[in-house]
Amino acid sequence: MGMRRRSGGFLLRVNPILCDGFGHCHELAPELVTTDEWGYPIISPTPVPLANMSALESARYAVRGCPRQALRIERLSEPA
Amino acid sequence: MTSNTLPRLLRGAQGRPLTLAQHEETFAFAARRASMLEELDASGLRGRGGASFPTARKARLLRDQRNHSKFVVVNAMEGEPASHKDRTLLSTNPHLVLDGAEYLASIIGAKNIAVCVARDNPAVVNHVERAIHERARRSLRGPALELHTPPWRYVAGEESALVHWLDDNKSLPQYRTKRPHILKIGHSPVLVDNAETCAHVGLIGRYGADWFRGLGTDESPGSALVSVTGAVRRPTVLEVALGTPLRKVLEASGADTDPQAVLLGGYGGRWLDAAHLDAPYANEALAPQGVSIGAGIIVVLPRGACGIAESQRMVKWMANESARQCGPCAFGLPAIAEDLYQLASNSRDPRGAHQRLVERCAVIEGRGACAHPDGVVRMVRSALEVFAGDVASHLGGVPCAGSSSVQHFASVPTLERAEELVWE
Numbered sequence: 404m405g406m407r408r409r410s411g412g413f414l415l416r417v418n419p420i421l422c423d424g425f426g427h428c429h430e431l432a433p434e435l436v437t438t439d440e441w442g443y444p445i446i447s448p449t450p451v452p453l454a455n456m457s458a459l460e461s462a463r464y465a466v467r468g469c470p471r472q473a474l475r476i477e478r479l480s481e482p483a
Numbered sequence: 484m485t486s487n488t489l490p491r492l493l494r495g496a497q498g499r500p501l502t503l504a505q506h507e508e509t510f511a512f513a514a515r516r517a518s519m520l521e522e523l524d525a526s527g528l529r530g531r532g533g534a535s536f537p538t539a540r541k542a543r544l545l546r547d548q549r550n551h552s553k554f555v556v557v558n559a560m561e562g563e564p565a566s567h568k569d570r571t572l573l574s575t576n577p578h579l580v581l582d583g584a585e586y587l588a589s590i591i592g593a594k595n596i597a598v599c600v601a602r603d604n605p606a607v608v609n610h611v612e613r614a615i616h617e618r619a620r621r622s623l624r625g626p627a628l629e630l631h632t633p634p635w636r637y638v639a640g641e642e643s644a645l646v647h648w649l650d651d652n653k654s655l656p657q658y659r660t661k662r663p664h665i666l667k668i669g670h671s672p673v674l675v676d677n678a679e680t681c682a683h684v685g686l687i688g689r690y691g692a693d694w695f696r697g698l699g700t701d702e703s704p705g706s707a708l709v710s711v712t713g714a715v716r717r718p719t720v721l722e723v724a725l726g727t728p729l730r731k732v733l734e735a736s737g738a739d740t741d742p743q744a745v746l747l748g749g750y751g752g753r754w755l756d757a758a759h760l761d762a763p764y765a766n767e768a769l770a771p772q773g774v775s776i777g778a779g780i781i782v783v784l785p786r787g788a789c790g791i792a793e794s795q796r797m798v799k800w801m802a803n804e805s806a807r808q809c810g811p812c813a814f815g816l817p818a819i820a821e822d823l824y825q826l827a828s829n830s831r832d833p834r835g836a837h838q839r840l841v842e843r844c845a846v847i848e849g850r851g852a853c854a855h856p857d858g859v860v861r862m863v864r865s866a867l868e869v870f871a872g873d874v875a876s877h878l879g880g881v882p883c884a885g886s887s888s889v890q891h892f893a894s895v896p897t898l899e900r901a902e903e904l905v906w907e
């Protein structure tokens with residue numbers, strides 16, 4: 404089980420309608436999220452391997468820390 | 484079986500809508516078909532509302548939903564200011580659209596049909612109302628027909644915004660995590676199809692897939708309605724067989740046949756250089772240029788007009804039409820409109836504006852809940868490519884002659900509160 408979960412990739416995704424653009428996610432996961440000139444998060448569209456534990460950890464921080472609950476982690480089955 | 488000539492959808496046009504009796508005289512009675520979905524599949528019909536998605540595939544997706552109650556929504560909102568085809572169709576053959584909606588309802592097992600027409604179009608609303616009454620009087624057992632009249636906005640015709648309005652009276656697009664996404668009114672799944680698409684279904688139900696494929700190309704069978712505006716004697720809606728050379732389409736509509744460029748697919752579409760005017764009017768032939776026929780809109784830009792200035796006016800209006808739910812769309816589009824303005828209007832720093840414009844397009848793309856900002860980005864990028872010559876002269880500080888002209892070609896509704904556009 405543990406092995407299977409490590410094998411895919413993940414994407415951090417934002418619901419732009421909920422997002423308020425204060426950019427907490429950028430502070431919580433700077434390696435995954437940058438912000439545009441208006442403060443809204445820009446998330447790279449290339450999947451991150453699940454094996455990258457530190458990136459996954461910060462993605463979880465960002466999801467938990469988002470005041471509007473606009474973020475979620477999308478698991479992708481094919482290897483990243 | 485009927486003969487295979489144009490017009491198909493606009494047959495029997497007489498300046499006012501055909502009554503039910505006249506309609507059945509012209510097109511024959513719309514008998515139910517047991518194998519309607521197979522027929523639709525074989526016809527190869529693609530949606531005429533902009534996305535060109537295979538109609539049969541969408542219908543199958545909805546048929547496979549296990550719900551008691553389902554809806555068919557006929558989308559005649561026509562948010563594009565340059566589009567007139569749906570209102571022309573509903574003012575000519577409203578019953579054909581309703582026939583198609585009933586066929587679709589029988590495929591997916593829907594008990595309700597909602598026809599959506601913008602309330603800013605009272606004449607069309609009247610035509611549809613009368614057509615629905617006429618049908619009610621015959622008391623056919625079938626799905627319940629209802630007319631809905633949301634207010635007209637560009638994004639109100641976007642399918643998730645339309646369903647949102649029917650569900651909750653809010654014309655705002657919804658965030659969809661995956662596609663295809665099944666839209667719902669309450670708990671009932673909804674099949675949304677454009678009015679023209681429904682009319683084609685109404686004909687396929689009667690005459691079959693082989694008849695339908697008698698016009699058009701293998702990949703884009705059938706005919707399509709086109710709204711031609713811009714450098715044209717008068718704005719025209721005409722029906723063409725898909726695959727007709729673009730120049731022929733311009734000729735038939737009385738437009739300038741030697742223009743500088745044409746905008747295809749709507750205000751979120753792409754400019755096409757006049758060098759490609761001999762290409763057939765069909766998605767597969769225009770794909771190498773990145774162009775799709777979208778909702779059948781052609782805006783003709785004559786030589787001597789400034790494509791950048793025209794695009795700027797459209798982008799400004801599109802920015803104002805943003806539903807302002809998503810930051811990148813609400814802030815990004817006005818910023819792009821401003822950059823284009825500075826580029827077009829002999830400002831102090833056209834080079835800086837151009838660079839900001841290119842960067843902002845890359846930043847905004849793909850970050851809205853709906854495709855509204857992506858459409859604007861697509862149009863702006865194609866303008867920078869197709870009017871590269873104009874851009875160069877603007878950058879050199881010598882705006883082209885057309886940019887100071889007061890004659891406009893792309894019709895843009897006047898902004899009620901233009902100052903509202905400034906967000907920074």
Ligand code: SF4
Binds near residue numbers: 424426428472473
């Ligand atoms: S933390 Fe949430 S609401 Fe704030 S900018 Fe990031 S995604 Fe948007």
Ligand code: SF4
Binds near residue numbers: 808810
């Ligand atoms: S992308 Fe723009 S138009 Fe679409 S939902 Fe977001 S704010 Fe509204």
